[in-house]
Amino acid sequence: MIRDQSTLDALLDSVSRFVRERLVPAEEAVAESDVIPPQIIEEMKHLGLFGLTIPEAYGGLELTMEEEARVMMELGKTSPAFRSVIGTTVGIGSQGILIDGTTEQKERYLPKLATGELVASFALTEPDAGSDAASLRTSAIRDGDHYVVNGTKRYITNAPQADIFTLMARTDPAIKGAAGVSAFVVDAKSPGIALGKIDKKMGQRGAHTCDVIFENCRVPAANLIGLKEGKGFKTAMKVLEKGRIHIAAVCVGAAQRILDDTLRYAMDRRQFGQAIAQFQLVQAMLADSKTEVYAAQCMVLDAARRRDSGQNVSTEASCTKLFASEMVGRVADRGVQVFGGAGYLSEYGIERFYRDVRLFRLYEGTSQIQQLVIARNMIKAAG
Ligand code: COS
Numbered sequence: 375m376i377r378d379q380s381t382l383d384a385l386l387d388s389v390s391r392f393v394r395e396r397l398v399p400a401e402e403a404v405a406e407s408d409v410i411p412p413q414i415i416e417e418m419k420h421l422g423l424f425g426l427t428i429p430e431a432y433g434g435l436e437l438t439m440e441e442e443a444r445v446m447m448e449l450g451k452t453s454p455a456f457r458s459v460i461g462t463t464v465g466i467g468s469q470g471i472l473i474d475g476t477t478e479q480k481e482r483y484l485p486k487l488a489t490g491e492l493v494a495s496f497a498l499t500e501p502d503a504g505s506d507a508a509s510l511r512t513s514a515i516r517d518g519d520h521y522v523v524n525g526t527k528r529y530i531t532n533a534p535q536a537d538i539f540t541l542m543a544r545t546d547p548a549i550k551g552a553a554g555v556s557a558f559v560v561d562a563k564s565p566g567i568a569l570g571k572i573d574k575k576m577g578q579r580g581a582h583t584c585d586v587i588f589e590n591c592r593v594p595a596a597n598l599i600g601l602k603e604g605k606g607f608k609t610a611m612k613v614l615e616k617g618r619i620h621i622a623a624v625c626v627g628a629a630q631r632i633l634d635d636t637l638r639y640a641m642d643r644r645q646f647g648q649a650i651a652q653f654q655l656v657q658a659m660l661a662d663s664k665t666e667v668y669a670a671q672c673m674v675l676d677a678a679r680r681r682d683s684g685q686n687v688s689t690e691a692s693c694t695k696l697f698a699s700e701m702v703g704r705v706a707d708r709g710v711q712v713f714g715g716a717g718y719l720s721e722y723g724i725e726r727f728y729r730d731v732r733l734f735r736l737y738e739g740t741s742q743i744q745q746l747v748i749a750r751n752m753i754k755a756a757g
Pocket of ligand 1: 688
């Protein structure tokens with residue numbers, strides 16, 4: 375749903391200009407240094423990017439899912455590390471508070487998240503609980519008006535920058551599955567929290583992940599999201615469901631950028647006396663990529679509109695994330711192929727995108743998890 379087309383167009387315009395003029399020129403330096411310049415983060419704050427999804431009442435832009443998707447399609451047209459700066463605050467790190475938090479919790483955190491004063495991160499995954507999220511072992515045991523948290527979280531995006539974590543932990547060790555899990559907002563500076571060393575990743579340099587280790591960390595009981603135990607797994611699933619449409623939109627943006635670069639190269643690069651874009655085998659690759667980007671874009675917008683209209687989009691969110699994240703992998707692969715030898719060199723940037731987009735098939739649910747969710751929903755509906 376688009377509430378006001380001209381307001382959205384103005385926002386898309388400024389994001390698009392920011393991407394073109396500020397982010398694209400900084401891509402190589404960020405990949406080299408593994409650091410996003412603080413000046414760029416400040417500019418993101420001024421643009422309101424940290425508050426895209428937060429209600430206006432708490433100082434955000436309160437974008438609908440369709441509006442958010444369209445913004446992500448623009449922001450996606452540069453190195454994914456830039457999106458990652460705001461990604462966990464706009465998405466999985468804040469949405470638990472927004473969806474299931476109490477009014478007091480929303481009032482306390484959302485205004486500061488909206489301005490970027492606080493960075494939120496999402497702590498679900500553990501060394502032995504990834505796809506099988508319901509088997510997580512981090513414990514949060516009630517002790518007076520606190521919970522005592524022990525355990526390790528792994529691959530936590532933006533953990534080194536985080537001010538708060540949306541943490542999923544088991545409050546009832548007697549219940550092994552999803553029903554024993556609760557969600558908390560945890561101040562990242564709390565005593566008893568240590569960070570592991572920053573992970574060395576395949577790509578997305580500038581975006582950081584690391585372990586977060588909780589050792590007798592005392593979290594006020596008032597920080598239990600919704601003040602209800604046993605609801606944390608469902609909170610995480612709701613958050614991830616929305617996040618999957620968001621990530622799919624980023625995939626569409628990235629694929630469009632890769633395709634634009636690929637087309638430009640194919641029109642410039644000459645072989646056998648003409649631009650390689652004139653060769654039908656190259657045209658086939660361009661056309662396949664164009665078709666797939668278009669298909670993914672239609673899926674993202676349809677899933678987003680359905681969610682905006684209040685429909686259950688568990689299946690559509692997973693279909694969209696599955697298709698879009700696999701699609702951008704194919705588009706990047708064809709991009710490298712069209713660039714030929716140049717595609718293998720770092721100076722052309724296409725190999726960087728090839729590595730960067732590989733993550734989209736892994737996080738916020740692997741492709742196999744999306745397949746599982748889709749098929750389970752089909753079987754349930756048919757039964
Ligand atoms: N919205 C609301 N509730 C949901 C839900 C959703 N999208 N998905 C599941 N639930 C509920 C279920 O309805 C069930 O509730 P009841 O017990 O009341 O019926 C509960 O949550 C448990 O669900 P389920 O039985 O399906 O849990 P499973 O352990 O079988 O796990 C998968 C389901 C595998 C789909 C889940 O663990 C998953 O998504 N794993 C991937 C995790 C992930 O994306 N990690 C990335 C980390 S963040 S980068």
